[in-house]
Amino acid sequence: MKKRKLCIAVSGLNAIDSPGPGVAVIRGLREAESFDVRIIGLSYESLEPGIYMHDVVDKTYQIPYPNAGAETLLARLEYIHDIEKLDVIIPNFDAELYSFMKLEDTLKAMGINTFLPTMMQFEERHKVNLPEFGKKYDIKVPFSKSIFSTGEIYSLSNDFEFPMVIKGKYYDASIAYNLEQAKSYFNKISAKWGLPIVVQQFVHGTEYNITGLGDGKGNTIAAVPMRKQYITDKGKAWGGITIDDKRMIDLTHKFVSQTKWRGGFELELMKGQDNEFYLLEINPRMPAWIYLAVGVGQNIPEAMVNLAIGEEVIPYTDYEKGKMFIRYAWDMIVDINEFHEISTKGEL
Amino acid sequence: MEKLRYERPVIKKLETGMPNKFGLRTEYAPLTHIDGVSVKEMINEYGSPLFVISESTIRSTYKKAKKAFSTRYPKVQFAWSYKTNYISAVCNVFHQEGSWAEVVSGFEYEKALRNGVDGKKIIFNGPDKNQNDLKKAIENESLIHIDHLDELYTIIELTENTEKRAKVAIRINMDTGIYPMWDRFGFNYENGQAWDALNKIMRSSKLELMGLHCHIGTFMLTASAYAVAASKLADLAIGIEQKYNHSIKYIDLGGGFASKNTLKGAYLPGSDTNPSFDDFAEAITSTLLNANFRNNELPLLILETGRALIDDAGFLLGSVIANKRTSQGKRTTILDIGVNILFTAFWYDHKITPAQPFTHYTETTQLFGPLCMNIDVVRDNIDLPLLNKGDHLVVHQVGAYNMTQWMQFITLRPNVVMIDMDGKVHLIRENEKLENINSLERVPEYLKKFEL
Amino acid sequence: MKINKNIAISDSGFVFNPVNGESFSVNPIGAEIISLMKTGQAYDEIEQSLMNKYSVEITTFERDYFDFIGLLKQHNLIDTNEEA
Structure with missing residues (x-):
């Protein structure tokens, strides 16, 4: 039987040193057994490598930055949909999720499916709200506090011990070992991502990650835990290995069933010296290393698309343990005309 | 043969780290009418700048x-x-x-x-x-x-x-x-x-x-x-x-x-x-x-x-006084709207749109008000079409606080009009005149005369 | 005042300077001016042909033209050697 062909738009094509998940997600989609795909890339910057990888992305359109607002984004998506007839959109950046969630119903009415967290899930898991989140769902989180001015840093020494982690609302995190550093990171990060700044107690230990997919009804459709083996100076995994830790899987099931999480996610965990897992962050989307999950038997991008278009999906329960991913850099040779096309016309 | 509509020439360096706005046609839409009344006609009749309440x-x-x-x-x-x-x-x-x-x-x-x-x-x-x-x-x-x-x-x-x-x-x-x-x-x-x-x-x-x-x-x-x-x-x-x-x-x-x-x-x-x-x-x-x-x-x-x-019901209409460039080559535009009447520019990035249609070419611009003060900045960075002297702009969502916190600094406060439910325009606060200000002042007799 | 000879300009307004690898984007009237400059036309000739084509005051055009030339200079697209 001929597989049906879906037109799927994917963002996060920045397969660079601090990569977006787009290219890895697309690899999963291209290997899907239940459908064929035409891939539409959605890009923000004209040098996102995915734009030029023609065996990965069939056609790319630039879209406006999230700070232009949902209305502007919608106008652009209408234009793209008119030409491409999109079935599904998979947004992969934290900062753009808000706009896509806001447009979810409008897109649905246009015939475009998404599978995103609800606004409540999205807000609740936000760094700023992590302490309440931990309390509500009985999940251990490091002590943290949102602050609005450098003046507040001085009073932090009552509640915190150095080192502390200074985090931006959307991205960026730096470890501060003294007040001066804390102040300087506050200024740097707030200039870029606005207020508040989240100050989090630094937890000594080993970092673990787990990626998964929730169906929105409390069922865990997929869950693959991984330990980073090599971390770049930007804190990104360069290599990692799947592991077999029942406590991590249990924690994931608890997270999904309690929050009724809908969509892909990544949990960043720290195993402290007390041998307990602390939840550092919940990323409301698939991580850049998602292809590892595909490679060990859980095609999360495929399952997510099937959920988005309303297909029945059987949960994955197994995966190969002890499989590794090693990320590598690859220089493409690109004609300037291609750069020219995407730069001036916003399409390639 | 009829001549084509003119637009000033502009060149923009393609920054590889930044998305460029050429090619994206949806960044702004001109607002030519408010409640069916032409912005241009209101400015012709009541002057610029002008507050409009819907x-x-x-x-x-x-x-x-x-x-x-x-x-x-x-x-x-x-x-x-x-x-x-x-x-x-x-x-x-x-x-x-x-x-x-x-x-x-x-x-x-x-x-x-x-x-x-x-x-x-x-x-x-x-x-x-x-x-x-x-x-x-x-x-x-x-x-x-x-x-x-x-x-x-x-x-x-x-x-x-x-x-x-x-x-x-x-x-x-x-x-x-x-x-x-x-x-x-x-x-x-x-x-x-x-x-x-x-x-x-x-x-x-x-x-x-x-x-x-x-x-x-x-x-x-x-x-x-x-x-x-x-x-x-x-x-x-x-x-x-x-x-x-x-x-x-x-x-x-x-x-x-x-x-x-x-x-x-x-x-x-x-x-x-x-x-x-x-x-x-x-x-x-x-x-x-x-x-x-x-x-x-x-x-x-x-x-x-x-x-x-x-907030939503208030609009501030204004005009371009001049286009300049900073020493670094950055485009700046001087408007007849300043922080004297747009106090909220201190804490908002106000939405500002042109009042006439343009092509999709834009330039990143810093918008200054007309005051002789360095703090008189209406927007630090905004992508606007290629405006010419005399072109009109509309500042959106200015109904709150601006008409109470405005200053009478080096110039006089402008007219405020209200567009009624039938699209009829009423003057609801007249612009100030020099006499209004002077009538409050008293010059002691001995200060009335001087020679230069 | 001459535009650098080896500057490449495409129909869609993409300008590439092979000397330093920088790329630019220009609007149609900007592209027209650069193309005319490349053919070696002097300011007066360029002004004449654009004044015939577009509805614009001569003072406005002059001001915008020199502003534009200033930008070309700033971006190293004008051959300053020949000018001297």
Whole structure:
């Protein structure tokens, strides 16, 4: 039987040193057994490598930055949909999720499916709200506090011990070992991502990650835990290995069933010296290393698309343990005309 | 052959790290008409700059807010916050819709009376009410919201010489989990100041405790803080019932609802992220409905929201005075709109659109006002089409505070017009003339003559 | 005043300077001016042909033209050697 062909738009094509998940997600989609795909890339910057990888992305359109607002984004998506007839959109950046969630119903009415967290899930898991989140769902989180001015840093020494982690609302995190550093990171990060700044107690230990997919009804459709083996100076995994830790899987099931999480996610965990897992962050989307999950038997991008278009999906329960991913850099040779096309016309 | 429309030549370096706006046609849309009236014609007739108020926007925004609350709670009363915009025509639109008046000074109090508001329907807030103001308010049976103990004692004193009982409420400040905590106004909830004041009021036979009031902050971006405020006020009200067998008539949650403007430093536009009336209403009313008021007698819910009701209805029309470049080559444009009349430019990235159609080519521009001051910046960075001298622009969502906080600095304040429900334009505040300013001045005789 | 000879300009307004690898984007009228400059036309000739084509005051055009040339200079697209 001929597989049906879906037109799927994917963002996060920045397969660079601090990569977006787009290219890895697309690899999963291209290997899907239940459908064929035409891939539409959605890009923000004209040098996102995915734009030029023609065996990965069939056609790319630039879209406006999230700070232009949902209305502007919608106008652009209408234009793209008119030409491409999109079935599904998979947004992969934290900062753009808000706009896509806001447009979810409008897109649905246009015939475009998404599978995103609800606004409540999205807000609740936000760094700023992590302490309440931990309390509500009985999940251990490091002590943290949102602050609005450098003046507040001085009073932090009552509640915190150095080192502390200074985090931006959307991205960026730096470890501060003294007040001066804390102040300087506050200024740097707030200039870029606005207020508040989240100050989090630094937890000594080993970092673990787990990626998964929730169906929105409390069922865990997929869950693959991984330990980073090599971390770049930007804190990104360069290599990692799947592991077999029942406590991590249990924690994931608890997270999904309690929050009724809908969509892909990544949990960043720290195993402290007390041998307990602390939840550092919940990323409301698939991580850049998602292809590892595909490679060990859980095609999360495929399952997510099937959920988005309303297909029945059987949960994955197994995966190969002890499989590794090693990320590598690859220089493409690109004609300037291609750069020219995407730069001036916003399409390639 | 007819000549083509001209656009000035522009070249833009392609920054590889940045998306470029060429090719994306959706960044801005010109606003050529407001409520069907041409921007250009209004400027021709009333000059530039010009404030324009849309009556239909006021009424529809008010109805939306009213509906959000009254579909969730049986007794709701809005009071128009005069300080937000006290041009009489604007106030009266709100009064026609049913709003009482909320004032914070003797000046505003008089203004409300002259607009024809019944003294009983004026809420008198603020830390500065002098003896005369208070006397008038007691006589008119206005609702006096007490800010501090000195005011409370003054009122008690004043009531000794009148038959009338003063109708009072106290303003309460509290920790609602938001920053900064506004604790300079009113009496604190957590440390017992509020009970202290309430006890004094309840023991005086000449004061009638009508309600409880709070105003937790301004431009609130989270509705949940109002739920905390409502629950603390409800808690006090129930405590008064138990202690004094006295039911207060109303709970006043004040204002502070954010409008759809975008605060500087915010990443996403306010139109997407800021809470709606429904969000605020849900937080407040569900808390009050769940509180254990005696016999389920719910107090009247009063709201003094200003900004969120009027911001959208105000537009500021202006014109390009000149285009320049900085020493670094950055495009700057000087407008006839400055921070003297657009005070809110200090904290918002105002939405600004051209008033005539352009091509999709844009230039990143810094917008300056006409003042001879370095702080006179209307927008730091905005992508605008290639504007020419004399082209018109529209600043959106300027209805709140600009027409009360504007300065008469080196120039005169412009006309304000209102477009009525039928699209007819009315002048509602005339531009100032030199005589208006000079008529207030007195030059001593010996300074009248000089030789140069 | 001459535009650098080896500057490449495409129909869609993409300008590439092979000397330093920088790329630019220009609007149609900007592209027209650069193309005319490349053919060696002097300012007067360029002004004449554009004044015939577009509805614009001569003072406005002059001001915009020199502003534009200033930008070209700033971006090293004008051959300053020949000018001297």
